[in-house]
Amino acid sequence: MSKVTSALVIGGGIAGPVTALALAKAGIRATVHEAHDSAADGVGAMLSLAPNGLDALRIVGADEVVRGVGQQVPGVVMADGAGTRLAEFGGFPGLPPTLAMPRAALFRALADHAVAAGVRIEYGKRLISAEETPEGVTATFADGTTATADVLIGADGIRSTVRTLIDPGAPGPEYGGVLSFGGYAGDGGVRAEPGVMYFAFGRTFIGYWRLPDGRICWFASLPRTEALTYAEVVRVPAAEWLARLRDLYSGHVPGEKLLAGTDPGDLMITGPMERMPSVPHWHRGRMVLVGDAAHAPSSSSGQGASLAAESAVELARCLRDLPAPEAFAVFERLRRPRVEMIGGDAAAKNKAKAGQAGERPAMPTPEQMFAPVHKHHIHWDAPVTA
Template sequence: MSDNGTQGGRGGAAVRTALVIGGGLAGPVTALALRKAGITATVHEAYPAAADGVGAWLALAPNGLAALRTIGADKAVEALGQPVPGTVMADGAGHRFAAFDGFAELPPSLAMPRATLYRALTDHAADQGIPFAYGKRLVGAEETPEGVTARFSDGTSATADILIGADGIRSTVRTLIDPQAPGPEYGGVLSFGGYATDSGVEAEPGTMYFAFGRTFTGHWRGPDGRLIWFAGLPTDTPPDPADLARVPAAEWLAALREAYAGHVPGERLLQHTDPDQLMAVGRMERMPSVPHWHRGRMVLVGDAAHAPSSSSGQGASLAIESAVELARCLRDLPTPAEAFSAYVGLRRERVEAVGRNAAAANKVKAGKSDLEAAAAFPTPEQMFRPLHFHRIDWAETVAGN
């Protein structure tokens, strides 16, 4: 153990420096995990400043919190989230078909704005000495036997032993690794969220409610007593982000109210939401199976490799897990090729299973699959057990493939 609290490579690993491309959620976590493994990393973010205020709400599941604990980042977020251990599933007429109170052995999932989690992780990484470089939009990369050089749109460059693409679902690094790589897959739904006041809709504190049907909603009671909800507007021809932003919130709200007429509890939630409390999140997307997560000295992590869509409730947690596993592999294996191969072996099956399940849920939300399909889903306990109990053993040495 070195004097800065990091743990270096056990087998004389060749990787000592890394360029992390992308300063979202996966970027700072990856840099923190690499630091624990004895690897110096700098986070390069395309935007000129930290992306505060971006995104809606998300859930950090127990497995994600456990992965943060592995790298000493759990305390930075624990007090910021709202504990939501319970789940109730119902149909659009208000008939319940499943309920779950959470696992007594585990901490609850934490609901919070994405911006809150982002700021906590970024601040924690900076406090730990992780450098961030802003205004660095990646445009290309060249490899040599000794390292990789990233080229940025401002004319600057940076060189390190490896380059890690933590640059999200529209990853530039993914296309550098494989120009034929698939892009994000649209799930047939535009996502919206909002805050409802005095709706009379049931919402026990600590419980998240899901209502399936021709349309879909989820909601829970926020710390201030308002109900926080999310819903989907099925459409086969979604607007691009710019067009989405040009439509007034009142128009989107009117379209949602029409789509959710007669839906329990969607109709009442929407009737008690003002236009200025509406969030137009955008297309519900996920990554299909990405054939190549790495090439040479470049590798993907988080949404760039395996964005499962918000239906999974696991996007942030899986990204955090992958960052920690990648760092373990780089710590223990002597070459980038061996480390990257072991990393994919540890992660692909798990993340793609989550993605397939989320895709099935998206079909129900988009009206492409009937309600019986939703009722036939595994129970919440069956769904959550393999997800929430997953743990990464940092002390265990990674074996090569």
């Protein structure tokens, strides 16, 4: 197969626009095809972008627009359920601070930036099939239209259609044993310094930080053996979920106060915590996966968006220097060990949140936890070889 000059990118969330931007930087023309009718406005709750994710976005010129919608939270405090501080961390010198933001704001910022940079994004394009020929790959969408390019890149998330086209036997997302919630609370006497993310462990876990308006945003988990879909979770009244969370966090410092200070209308329901198990096949022929379609690590990692940005840039770098499918194989070799290490760590955290972890191992220092993740850097200008 000759050098790639054009690409169809399926999915307009995080990985899609970043992949298109990186491909453009590599001299490859890409069009993003998104199933929804807009850039997922209002979809999802909060997320964070770590220094490694921001470093990847810097390569494609998208870091500043993301800073415009994010809140800096460079500090980390770890405590136990009684409120005793266990460790503190202020970030690594020379690295940008972690940003917290609404998922929908990140989607919109990346989509708008990509369009301003000349990337074409077509909405209402739900992929149903793809056919390869010696000359390229043609995608067919639910509205009856088609599009053709040299390669097709599946950036279509944890329930990827492209993943099943590459491998009909590919695994789907794996339930992590907990339902995830977030919310906004009044102060309630909880200490929360601006710019610091707090992680309070114990019989259960809650994380939180102070917003610029003075409220506290928190995220927590409710163990449940049997999985529920997101649709099933949202059918239960928010007041009922809040009551269950308050019961679970009774006696937890500061969880009890945060939940007591949260109204049902301020509860964010994110549904079952899921991750992708190891995906055997990331690519086939002219098709390849990127982002959550290949390696969604669950929100316990705090790395889903950052890893998606990293992989988008690394894939474009490989396609810049190598023909497909050789570029796809090198891309997978470069990325699989890192994303599976982070995903495995997140799976262990999910077990702890679900009360399935057994004896808790000694807690590493924050520097030990974050250094191999946050300090990752992609050398864009370095040539990629087989």
